Structures are given as structure tokens and as C-alpha cells.
Amino acid sequence: xxxxxxxxxxxxxxxxxxxxxxxxxxxxxxxxxxxxxxxxxxxxxxxxxxxxxxxxxxxxxxxxxxxxxxxxxxxxxxxxxxxxxxxxxxxxxxxxxxxxxxxxxxxxxxxxxxxxxxxxxxxxxxxxxxxxxxxxxxxxxxxxxxxxxxxxxxxxxxxxxxxxxxxxxxxxxxxxxxxxxxxxxxxxxxxxxxxxxxxxxxxxxxxxxxxxxxxxxxxxxxxxxxxxxxxxxxxxxxxxxxxxxxxxxxxxxxxxxxxxxxxxxxxxxxxxxxxxxxxxxxxxxxxxxxxxxxxxxxxxxxxxxxxxxxxxxxxxxxxxxxxxxxxxxxxxxxxxxxxxxxxxxxxxxxxxxxxxxxxxxxxxxxxxxxxxxxxxxxxxxxxxxxxxxxxxxxxxxxxxxxxxxxxxxxxxxxxxxxxxxxxxxxxxxxxxxxxxxxxxxxxxxxxxxxxxxxxxxxxxxxxxxxxxxxxxxxxxxxxxxxxxxxxxxxxxxxxxxxxxxxxxxxxxxxxxxxxxxxxxxxxxxxxxxxxxxxxxxxxxxxxxxxxxxxxxxxxxxxxxxx
Numbered sequence: 095x096x097x098x099x100x101x102x103x104x105x106x107x108x109x110x111x112x113x114x115x116x117x118x119x120x121x122x123x124x125x126x127x128x129x130x131x132x133x134x135x136x137x138x139x140x141x142x143x144x145x146x147x148x149x150x151x152x153x154x155x156x157x158x159x160x161x162x163x164x165x166x167x168x169x170x171x172x173x174x175x176x177x178x179x180x181x182x183x184x185x186x187x188x189x190x191x192x193x194x195x196x197x198x199x200x201x202x203x204x205x206x207x208x209x210x211x212x213x214x215x216x217x218x219x220x221x222x223x224x225x226x227x228x229x230x231x232x233x234x235x236x237x238x239x240x241x242x243x244x245x246x247x248x249x250x251x252x253x254x255x256x257x258x259x260x261x262x263x264x265x266x267x268x269x270x271x272x273x274x275x276x277x278x279x280x281x282x283x284x285x286x287x288x289x290x291x292x293x294x295x296x297x298x299x300x301x302x303x304x305x306x307x308x309x310x311x312x313x314x315x316x317x318x319x320x321x322x323x324x325x326x327x328x329x330x331x332x333x334x335x336x337x338x339x340x341x342x343x344x345x346x347x348x349x350x351x352x353x354x355x356x357x358x359x360x361x362x363x364x365x366x367x368x369x370x371x372x373x374x375x376x377x378x379x380x381x382x383x384x385x386x387x388x389x390x391x392x393x394x395x396x397x398x399x400x401x402x403x404x405x406x407x408x409x410x411x412x413x414x415x416x417x418x419x420x421x422x423x424x425x426x427x428x429x430x431x432x433x434x435x436x437x438x439x440x441x442x443x444x445x446x447x448x449x450x451x452x453x454x455x456x457x458x459x460x461x462x463x464x465x466x467x468x469x470x471x472x473x474x475x476x477x478x479x480x481x482x483x484x485x486x487x488x489x490x491x492x493x494x495x496x497x498x499x500x501x502x503x504x505x506x507x508x509x510x511x512x513x514x515x516x517x518x519x520x521x522x523x524x525x526x527x528x529x530x531x532x533x534x535x536x537x538x539x540x541x542x543x544x545x546x547x548x549x550x551x552x553x554x555x556x557x558x559x560x561x562x563x564x565x566x567x568x569x570x571x572x573x574x575x576x577x578x579x580x581x582x583x584x585x586x587x588x589x590x591x592x593x594x595x596x597x598x599x600x601x602x603x604x605x606x607x608x609x610x611x612x613x614x615x616x617x618x619x620x621x622x623x624x625x626x627x628x629x630x631x632x633x634x635x636x637x638x639x640x641x642x643x644x645x646x647x648x649x650x651x652x653x654x655x656x
Contacts, residue, residue, distance in 0.1 A: 100159045100170055103147055106137040114159060124149070124157025142232065143168035143223075167223065169230050198248045198275060198304055199234040205311025206237050209340060213238040226268040231261070234275075242345055243270040244352070250277050255291045262295045266350040273352055278303040278316055280335075298353035305337050312337050315354040320361040322368050329364045331357065391426045399433060402468075409455070411462030419474055427474055435476040436469075445481035451492035454499065466499060470509040479515045490515060490543075491524050494531070508555045511546035538578030541569045545649055557645050564598060564642075567591050568650060571611040584615045585623055592627050597639040601646055601654070608653045 101114045118124045128149045130136040138147045138159060145168060147159040161171055203219035206212045216238035223232050224245070233245035245265060265272040274292050278301060293299045298317070305312035315338050318331040336342075336354060343352050398418060405412055422430060436446040444452070447469065454466050469475060482488045493499055493506055525531065525540045545558045545565060558565060566578040570587075581587045595602060606612040615624050628634070646654045 100140070100147070102141045103138045103159055104141050106139050106146075107135075111141060118157055121155060121157070124151075128157055140168055140170060142170050167225075167230060169223075169232070192250065194277070195234075195248055195250055199246070201304060201306070202235050202246050202248075202275065202311065206235070209239075209311050211240045211340065224265075224268070224270065226264075229264055229268075231264055233272075239271075239340060240345075244273070245270055246273050246275055248275045249292070255294075258291050258295060269347075269350065271345055271350055271352045273302055273313075275313075276301055276303050278314065296349075296351045296353065297356065297358035298351050299357040300353045300355065308337065310339070312339055314338075317353075317355045318357045319355065320357065320364045322364055322371075327368065327372065329361060329368055331361065387425065388429075391423070391429055394422075395426055395430045395433060398430065402434075406450075406465040409457040409464060411458075412465065412468035413463045415468065416463065416472060419472060422474075431474050431476055434474065437476050437478045444483045445478065445489075447477055447479065447481065447489050448483050448487065448492055451489055451496055451499070454496060456498040464502075467502065467505060467509070470506055470513060473513075477513060479510055479513045486520055488515075488518070488521070490517070490521050494524070494528055497530075500530070504559070507543070508546060508559055511543075511550045512552075512555050514551050515547075516550070517543055517547035534580055535578060538566050541566060541577060548649055549645070554645050554648070557642065561642065564591070564595050565649065567595075567602070568605050568646070568653070571605040571609045572650065572653070574609065574611055574614060583618070584611075585619045588615060588624055589627060592624075592631055592633065596631055596633060596636045598642060599633040599636055600638045601642060605650075605653055 102111065103114060103117075104111050118127060127136065128151070131138065131149050138149070139145060140147055140161065143161075143166070145161055145165045147161060149157050150160050151157055161168060165171075199219055203217055206217045207214050216236070218236040220232070220234055222236045223230050224236065234248045235246040237244050247261065262272055276289055276292070278289065289301055293301055301316040302313045303316075305314045315336050316333060317336070319334045320329055320331045322328075323330045338354050343354055344356070345352050346356075398415065402412070402415060404410075405415065419427075419430070439446045441449040450469065451466060454464075456464065463471070469477065479489055489510060490507070493503065493510070499506060521543070522540055525543065526536050528536065531539055542558065542562055542565070546555055549555060549558065563578070567587075570577045576582060576584065576587050579587060591602060592599075603612075606615065619625070643654065
């Protein structure tokens with residue numbers, strides 16, 4: 095700082111403090127002051143360091159004050175402050191000259207001498223410079239408390255936020271705790287701009303004033319107390335006051351804050367507590383919603399199950415039930431599957447499915463989806479289709495035995511295999527010896543069942559149903575004997591195959607030639623009818639349907655393996 099800017103001085107004779115610009119308003123005033131100084135009627139000293147000052151003359155004949163050339167350190171000689179910081183410092187120095195300021199710092203200093211934990215030899219009142227490298231500050235009161243350095247700055251007049259932060263930063267950077275002592279009002283909400291600026295210096299937002307009603311050293315601490323507003327479910331805060339001692343304070347060395355209650359930390363704690371509480375309430379609401387949903391789900395599923403039982407007893411259609419099941423929620427589907435499962439359930443030592451197949455009787459014809467068709471169609475009903483009774487009988491045999499189901503075998507048997515049924519040797523023996531199946535078609539029936547068994551559980555079962563007769567032709571070619579037809583003549587039999595399956599000619603020719611049946615047909619065809627029909631139907635040029643290849647490859651890899 096340029097010493098020509100020293101703007102606050104004390105008259106050592108009268109003890110009065112003056113702003114230089116008010117004391118010397120003109121060049122004439124300046125020379126009068128110099129004359130009074132020379133005649134020893136006035137003597138001046140620095141308000142910062144207490145050393146003598148000399149009224150000197152600048153090159154422009156203006157009077158200013160400066161320290162003696164060999165004077166000791168003073169911050170006003172060393173610091174390079176801008177005008178704002180310099181003016182703030184002079185306001186602070188001027189405030190120190192007030193009787194109120196002097197009273198407070200002396201009161202605090204005296205109180206420290208009888209405070210437990212204070213090194214009484216360390217207590218200094220407005221006399222000690224704290225020197226840290228090139229930085230120097232002179233606090234109002236300095237002491238050492240429980241091995242820590244502690245200063246008190248009494249501030250009664252306004253200061254800029256820049257100056258406040260600079261001063262706080264200086265002490266914190268050098269490991270010194272700072273307590274600002276203010277003249278706070280009894281109403282903690284009534285804060286001046288200065289007090290608000292000081293409040294924001296630290297996250298704890300504590301403000302202090304001397305508790306002048308106490309015989310020992312105590313302070314009134316204004317602090318923001320966070321609390322949870324139960325109505326708004328938000329963290330609010332309110333200003334409150336407590337009379338405290340130094341032992342009530344927390345001295346946090348991480349950021350050198352001294353506080354009674356850390357507002358920011360407490361606020362965060364309550365935010366977490368509130369969030370946990372809200373999360374708990376939300377979880378509870380969700381749990382209540384879940385329980386309510388389970389209740390609704392159970393009621394709906396129980397209603398559907400009752401409807402299924404009633405329709406089964408009365409042999410009513412199940413089409414509408416199938417449609418209703420499509421619109422169940424995932425939770426409802428899970429519950430329905432649990433309650434409707436046939437797995438491991440028996441009636442008189444017979445699996446549920448076998449029991450129902452044995453006892454089903456139609457009452458209303460076949461123009462609807464009956465109970466058995468519903469059981470085999472609805473995949474939400476978990477059924478072990480391979481469960482057998484004690485005699486080894488299973489659902490496939492019961493399907494053939496029950497005359498009430500014969501007219502819908504074409505629907506039920508493929509669905510049984512789509513549910514994963516395994517054809518057994520017992521089943522094969524049953525089919526070949528069943529009196530309920532025409533002798534001519536028993537073997538054909540078994541061939542189709544074997545086809546279903548090969549591709550069980552896939553959509554290719556639909557292709558087998560659709561092209562069952564063609565697949566019987568392929569099997570006939572493999573066995574070199576006609577299966578599933580009353581025709582015994584190969585030429586007559588092949589006329590229907592050639593005419594009805596022109597789009598499969600590439601497979602037909604492959605099957606006939608790979609099995610040797612082609613030569614068998616040519617030998618028996620004395621009139622050459624077979625070859626004529628191939629040409630007449632234009633089979634070599636006919637557009638071919640390739641959708642059957644994968645199925646044929648699975649059923650007859652020895653023929654259609656590339």
C-alpha cells in the first residue's frame with residue numbers, strides 16, 4: 095500500500111481518531127498540521143500498529159502521513175491492497191476506536207483468563223501481530239485454546255464480503271480458528287447485511303455475540319436449526335439462539351471452522367433421513383398396492399377357475415375362457431398357473447389328465463371348445479402329459495378309448511404332442527392292435543404319431559397335419575408298400591400323388607428314386623401311364639414349394655439329407 099493513502103490516524107495527546115481526508119481538507123490545513131506537529135502541540139500515531147507517524151509533503155505540496163524510515167513492521171506499509179480493501183481496513187480500524195469495541199475485546203480477553211483450556215500466557219488483546227510469511231494480521235484478541243490457535247474479531251460496522259472472506263481465508267490458511275463477535279439483536283431473524291455476509295463465510299452459518307449477562311465467558315450463538323416440515327415433507331430451517339461456552343463448540347481442523355451446530359451437515363443428515371422416510375413410505379404404499387393387486391389378482395383367478403370347473407361339469411364351451419386368459423397380467427398368469435397345475439396331482443392314483451380323459455362325456459355336441467381341448471390348448475395350465483397310471487396307461491391311449499372324443503382326434507392328438515408327449519412302445523402296440531381303428535389305417539395312424547413325436551413341441555406339427563397324406567406317401571416309398579390307402583396298385587396310387595402334390599414333385603422324385611420305388615413302379619406300369627402323367631402334368635417345369643424341406647429333412651434325413 096502507498097503510505098500516502100494512510101487515512102486513519104490517532105492524536106496521541108488527545109486520544110482522538112481522525113480520518114485524514116476530514117482532518118486535512120485543504121493544502122492550508124495540511125501545513126497547519128505540520129506546524130502543530132513541529133511545535134509539539136500535536137503528535138500522531140498509526141491506528142494499526144501504534145507507531146509514530148510524520149506529516150510529510152508530497153511533490154505536489156500535499157500533506158500526508160507516513161511511518162518513520164526505521165519503524166517496525168506495519169501492514170499499512172506492506173500490503174498491496176486495492177481501494178476497496180483499504181477502505182474496509184480503515185473502517186475496521188476506526189471501529190476499533192469506539193468505546194463499544196474496546197469494551198467487548200477487553201471483556202473477552204478478561205473472560206479468557208478464567209476459561210478452562212485457555213493458555214493464560216497466550217492471551218493478547220489488540221497487541222499481537224500474527225505473522226505468516228509476507229502476510230500479517232492483528233486480531234482484536236488472540237489466545238491458545240487446548241493447543242489450538244484462536245482469534246476473535248469484533249465487527250460492529252459494515253465491511254465488504256471481499257474483505258470478510260479475505261480475512262477468514264488468511265486465518266484458515268494458517269491453521270487459526272476465527273470467531274467473529276457481532277452486536278446481534280435478540281431476534282435472530284433481524285440480521286444486518288454485514289451479519290449475513292459473515293454468515294455465508296462458513297457452511298455452519300453460526301453467528302456469535304458476547305453474552306453480557308454472564309459472569310463467565312459465554313457467547314450467544316445464532317444458528318440455523320434444520321427440521322423436517324411434516325406437512326410439506328421438506329427440510330426447513332429456523333433461526334434460534336443458545337448461550338454457549340468455548341467447550342460447547344466444535345473445532346473442525348479440516349476447514350478451521352468453529353461452530354455450535356453445523357447447519358450444512360445437519361441439513362444433509364435430515365435430507366437423508368427425510369429421503370429414507372419418503373422411500374419407506376413409498377415402499378409401504380407400493381407394498382399395499384402390491385397386496386391389493388394380489389387380492390384383486392386372486393379374486394379374478396379364483397373366478398376364472400370356478401368358471402372352468404362349472405363349464406367342465408356342464409360340458410360348456412371354453413372359447414371365451416381362452417380369450418379371457420389372454421388378457422391376464424403377468425402376475426395373474428403366474429398365480430393361475432400355480433393354482434391350475436396338474437403336475438404331481440392324482441385322482442385315485444391316476445394323473446389328473448388321464449382321469450379327465452377317462453371320464454369325459456359330451457353333452458352338447460362338438461361345435462365348441464370342450465374341456466379336454468381347453469386343457470390341451472391352454473399352456474398356462476402346467477400338465478405333465480407323460481404321467482402314466484399304475485398300469486402304464488397314458489393320455490394318448492385314453493384319447494383313443496373315449497368314444498366321446500373320437501370326432502375331434504384331429505385336434506386333440508396334435509395338441510398332446512405339442513405339449514411334449516413322448517410316444518412309447520406301449521402306445522405303438524396299442525395303436526396296431528386297437529379295435530377302434532380300421533385295420534387298413536392302423537399303421538398309417540402310427541406313422542403320423544411317430545411324425546408328431548419326432549418334431550414334438552414345435553409348430554412343424556401343423557405342417558404334418560396339413561400334409562399328412564403326402565407324408566404317408568413318403569413313408570410308403572420308404573417301406574415299398576402302400577400305407578394309409580385301400581389302393582394296392584402303385585400306378586393307381588401314384589396318380590393321386592402326382593395330381594394333388596405337383597408342387598412337391600422335386601421331393602416326390604427324390605423319395606421314389608432314393609428308395610428304389612421308382613423302378614418298382616416302372617416295372618408294374620405296363621402301359622407307361624406313370625411317365626405319361628409326369629409329362630402331362632408338366633411336373634418337371636412346375637413351380638416347387640420349398641417350405642416342406644426342413645420338415646422332410648427331420649423326418650427322413652436318409653432321403654433328403656443334402
